[in-house]
Amino acid sequence: MAEKECEKIIDQVTDPRNLNDQCRQHIKVCSECAAVIACMVWTRAKGSPTADLKPSQAFLDRIDQSINSLPDAGTPGISGGGSNLLTWVLGVAIAATVTFGVVTSLNRESTSAPAVSTGKTLPAAAEATNTAAEAESRLLDAQPAAPTLKFPSPADDVD
Amino acid sequence: MQNGENRDCNALIELAKKGQKSAFTQLVKMYYGTVMYYLLGMNIKHADAEDVAQEAFINAFRKIDQVNTSGSFTGWLLRIARNQFIDKLRREKKLDTSGSQFEIAEIPDDRTPEAHAVSTAGVESIFADLKPRERVILELRVFQGMPFCELAEIMGMTEGNVRLVFHRLIAKLRARFEEKAG
Numbered sequence: 001m002a003e004k005e006c007e008k009i010i011d012q013v014t015d016p017r018n019l020n021d022q023c024r025q026h027i028k029v030c031s032e033c034a035a036v037i038a039c040m041v042w043t044r045a046k047g048s049p050t051a052d053l054k055p056s057q058a059f060l061d062r063i064d065q066s067i068n069s070l071p072d073a074g075t076p077g078i079s080g081g082g083s084n085l086l087t088w089v090l091g092v093a094i095a096a097t098v099t100f101g102v103v104t105s106l107n108r109e110s111t112s113a114p115a116v117s118t119g120k121t122l123p124a125a126a127e128a129t130n131t132a133a134e135a136e137s138r139l140l141d142a143q144p145a146a147p148t149l150k151f152p153s154p155a156d157d158v159d
Numbered sequence: 160m161q162n163g164e165n166r167d168c169n170a171l172i173e174l175a176k177k178g179q180k181s182a183f184t185q186l187v188k189m190y191y192g193t194v195m196y197y198l199l200g201m202n203i204k205h206a207d208a209e210d211v212a213q214e215a216f217i218n219a220f221r222k223i224d225q226v227n228t229s230g231s232f233t234g235w236l237l238r239i240a241r242n243q244f245i246d247k248l249r250r251e252k253k254l255d256t257s258g259s260q261f262e263i264a265e266i267p268d269d270r271t272p273e274a275h276a277v278s279t280a281g282v283e284s285i286f287a288d289l290k291p292r293e294r295v296i297l298e299l300r301v302f303q304g305m306p307f308c309e310l311a312e313i314m315g316m317t318e319g320n321v322r323l324v325f326h327r328l329i330a331k332l333r334a335r336f337e338e339k340a341g
Contacts, residue, residue, distance in 0.1 A: 007326060014301050014325075036329060039336040040301060048302050049286040049294040050192035059209065063187055066217045067180050 009033050014040060168232055175223050183223070187216050193233060193298055194240050200292035200314075201244060211247055215240040233303055237313050285335050293328050300325055 005026075010033060012023050027033050055063075168189065174182035194215060198208035219239050226235055286294060296314065299305040307325075311318040 007322075010326070010329065011307070011322070014304070035337075036333060039329070039333045042336050043285070043297070043301060043332055046285055048192070048298050049289060050196045050298045052286070053192035053195050055188060055191040059191075059213065060184060060187065062213055063216050064180070064184060066213075067183060067220045070217075070221065 006030060006033050006036075010036050013037055172223065172226055172232060175220070176226070180220075183220050190233065190236055193295060194236060196291040196294045196298075197237050197240060198244060200290065200295055203244070207247075211240060211244045214247075215243040218243060231303070231305060231309065233299060234305065234309055234313055241313070241315075285332065285339075289328070289331075293324065296321065296325055297328060297332075 009023050009026050009030070012020070013027070013033070013036070027037055168186070171182045171186050171189075175186060191212065194212045195208055198211050199205065201208075203211075215236070219236055222239070226232060286297075289297070292314070296310065299310050299313070300307075305313075307318050307321055311321045314321060316324070
């Protein structure tokens with residue numbers, strides 16, 4: 001089998017999940033691949049090449065100290081919890097702004113007292129508006145007619 | 160990583176997610192070597208690599224909820240380490256690489272007597288002159304069965320390049336194996 005084929009087999013062999021019957025058959029007849037497989041088994045038996053580097057106690061203590069000063073993993077305040085808190089704060093801020101806007105608008109409507117009610121205002125506000133309109137109408141009725149001003153006509157005699 | 164070890168790792172991740180800090184400390188012990196060799200492969204000093212590794216582990220604890228046990232924990236952890244290293248580079252503009260030659264004398268030797276006995280019997284010598292990057296590739300590919308595409312992404316290399324490095328590494332190990340086998 002070509003060298004390229006052997007490379008593919010070796011790639012598969014290094015990940016046992018990919019080892020299929022074709023690989024197994026090839027290994028039986030190819031001495032090169034068989035030697036590499038034996039080497040892999042030997043390497044695995046020796047243990048991880050990164051295992052010789054172990055953390056010092058000081059390193060572990062520093063990690064412990066740091067993670068102990070954090071809230072527990074999975075609680076709000078870290079990872080996903082932070083964004084939940086932000087959403088909550090934004091929600092409250094938007095609700096407060098909308099409420100303030102509605103209240104301000106109602107106050108403005110009640111002081112301006114429109115002649116025709118739109119029917120869309122809140123019941124209390126509508127009542128207040130109607131009362132103000134009626135009072136103004138009654139006041140106008142009670143007042144005497146306004147005096148009529150008379151100006152001299154240009155046809156009048158002028159001395 | 161072998162299957163049994165993988166199961167242990169997943170169990171520890173689940174415990175860490177529930178807030179068990181001691182489980183996370185176990186994960187630190189298990190992955191310290193991989194993270195350190197990965198960082199040393201970026202040609203930085205041992206002390207700087209340890210600082211970055213520390214920040215990476217703390218960050219990993221903060222984000223432990225995001226780990227999907229069906230994926231590769233090592234890959235996830237090494238990505239955090241790489242981002243931490245890039246952040247550090249940005250903060251400090253550049254790291255001092257004058258001491259890039261990793262000094263074995265600096266490594267604290269707190270191995271168990273058994274591990275020490277095994278290493279003095281020549282077990283470690285087969286990996287002794289491997290470069291940090293080669294060790295990480297060997298660890299991720301042979302011990303954890305990581306696909307070449309993911310390996311390439313983590314190592315910041317092309318897939319073809321990783322395959323080439325890996326095959327050279329195999330040839331090196333094979334020569335050593337045949338030498339030992341006599």
